[in-house]
Amino acid sequence: MTTATDVRLGAGLLRHALVQPDRTALTLGRREVSYAEAAATARRWAALLVEAAGGRPARVGVFAHRSEASYLGVVAALYAGAAFVPLNRRFPAERTRSMLERADVDALVVDAGSLPGLAGLLRGLPRKPVVLLPDAERAEAGDLGDVRVLDARDLAAAAPLEELPPVAPDDLAYLLFTSGSTGVPKGVPVTHGNVRAFLDANQERYRLTPDDRLTQTFDQTFDLSVFDLFMAWENGARVCSMDPIELLSPFTYLERNGITVWFSVPSAAAVLRRRGKLLPGTMPTLRWSLFCGEALPRETAEAWQAAAPRSVVENLYGPTELTIACTVHRWDPVTGPASCVHGNVPIGRPYPGLHPLVVGEDGAPVADGESGELCMAGPQTTPGYWRAPDLTAERYFPYEGRTYYRTGDLVRLEGDAYVHLGRNDQxxxxxxxxxxxxxxxxxxxxxxxxxxxxxxxxxxxxxxxxxxxxxxxxxxxxxxxxxxxxxxxxxxxxxxxxxxxxxxxxxxxxxxxxxxxxxx
Missing domain, CATH: 3.30.300.30 (ANL, C-terminal domain)
Incomplete structure (x- = not known):
């Protein structure tokens, strides 16, 4: 377990940069970034973030995709004492601009691949952030008006930030925008304490070591990506960023990189199953196979288990508001099929320290075995929606001294595991x-x-x-x-x-x- 002094998300990368500096922290294609290099680079960028903001920045946008800038930009924001705000260049510019404006970022880290959309993204913003270009020069950015730009030469010449601003458990680690029913994305602020509780619970379960190698199948606007990056870096392991095309036939990639922990949405596995590619024994290096983000069909779990016979298959569940995942169920090849409901694997039991509450339409708790909406309280419960008190009041509520989040998911307790029955809204x-x-x-x-x-x-x-x-x-x-x-x-x-x-x-x-x- 960690202490209050190292609650900061990303503290593990710094620790391992001291004790195992030459070990690889990040694999991008054929490029390997060591722990020492990752930490030093993030600290240099953090120094410029602090200097540009005239002190500790509040929020830093990361407009980058599967690059050193995208991953180390996140770490740099955290080291500067800021919350990172992941942005996706494949999303419409209007949508991303709305996120930028509502997040009110102090700075924006942009990789070379995202430069074509930068000018349009900044156009019309009432407050222009400082732009950091870790792998490009100012001239490549085009006409950005009076925006201050720090380019690759500036970042390479910067001295590392020596003293990182202190971070408290209630400080924001990241701000993620999810789909909103009004047509405007809603922001979910997640604290360092929220993420620390999640990481500690998962390390207690999975016991990762520096010999582990984790996939990175998710875009960074998907909060499941936080698991890959920081479960690896907190425990001295390596995270391997997969190109989306490699998901269509990942077997060579897994073997070449010695992957031990797979994490993806179930649909990625379902596609392989439908194409007849999940052949028995094709993924021998895996020891953990984790799925989250949507229902895990029984047939997919069975086929994956056969293809990765040495791995333990688990189904994770949780909305962003409960910090990445809040329940987990271990698939049993023998008893698992009988436990499925509507053909889907159960979502399991809450992580230690979380408090489930299943309520009926009247808001009153239901008896075990009855159906109702799953609500959850505990250290992973985020503080509410970003600058949206009315929406927060709708979805968060007090009960017996705890604050619960309404998931909108209908569940039923069967035996010692919750099964998912669908949504109670749109x-x-x-x-x-x-x-x-x-x-x-x-x-x-x-x-x-x-x-x-x-x-x-x-x-x-x-x-x-x-x-x-x-x-x-x-x-x-x-x-x-x-x-x-x-x-x-x-x-x-x-x-x-x-x-x-x-x-x-x-x-x-x-x-x-x-x-x-x-x-x-």
């Missing part, structure tokens, strides 16, 4: 990303649809929309592509003369699904 998981269907509907309405309903259809990985009004599906699709990430853009948009209604006069989503099954 929030779904698409490709592991949490999506508010209402956000997609808001974009469709803004683009001209009189009424709009987004559904997860015909499978768990696809969004289909049904609209009413004089609407052009092609124009609506273009509007979605301009405003939403690819995983939120409907694969098909159907136009109806009117929506089916239920007895309460509300749109009948079940009837819409029936119409889709019948081909409309």
């Amino acid at each position: 929030q779904v998981k698409i490709g592991g990303y949490r999506v508010e269907l209402g956000e997609i509907e808001a974009v469709l309405r803004r683009a001209g649809a009189v009424e709009a309903v987004a559904l997860r259809w015909p499978d768990d990985h696809t969004v289909t929309a049904v609209v009413c009004g004089d609407a052009d599906p092609a124009a609506l699709t273009a509007a979605c592509e301009a405003a939403l990430p690819p995983y939120m853009t409907p694969a098909r948009i159907h136009v109806l003369a009117e929506m089916p209604l239920n007895g309460n006069g509300k749109t009948d989503r079940g009837a819409l699904r029936d119409l889709l099954r019948a081909g409309l």
